[in-house]
Amino acid sequence: MKFSEIEYKRPDINVLSNDFKILINKFSNAKDFDEQQESLKALYDFRNKFQTMYSISNINYTVNTKDQQFVDEYKHFNEIKPKYDSLMSQFTKELMASKFRDKIEQKFGKHLFDIKELSLKTFDDSIMDELKQETDLSTEYTTLLSSAKINFMDEEKTLNGMIPFEGELDPEIRKKAS
DSSP states (O other): OOGGGSOOOOOOHHHHHHHHHHHHHHHHTOSSHHHHHHHHHHHHHHHHHHHHHHHHHHHHHHHOTTOHHHHHHHHHHHHHHHHHHHHHHHHHHHHHTOTTHHHHHHHHOHHHHHHHHHHHHHOOGGGHHHHHHHHHHHHHHHHHHHHOEEEETTEEEEHHHHGGGGGOSSHHHHHHHO
8 A cells, every 4th residue: 555545534632532431441341351352452453543644644744844734734743642642641551450461461472561661651641741842842843854955966855855865876976965
């Protein structure tokens, strides 16, 4: 599948929150391991869909920071990402406290819980404002880098457009690109 063929749909954080509450409730109230495993898969599918849309938005914006639609979508994600991260933190807490943790660990490995334990140490709802500020600064930096124009080989290139020349076989071209 080509990148252009992936359907993009802007996530609504209110819909995401409601869907998440339903999924996490099913996970937490599972009567047996099979039911919880099914809920776990649904939660990971939920996460993957969001991450896919986030990646599409990020790629589109990075490629063209002048396209207002891409800018708007990127800003939208900057707004909702801390709230989404809060949902994922909730999920991690529920996973860590699962009454079927031993079986989940047997099926998916201890490493899953090691990663989740570390993620709990790096996120707290109290830092959501700082995360938003960090994202805004990162966006500003990306915009600045993308706006740099370099005339190279009779073409105007961005800094990202120069990256392929770092691996150029011809040493003269590599040297000119550096």
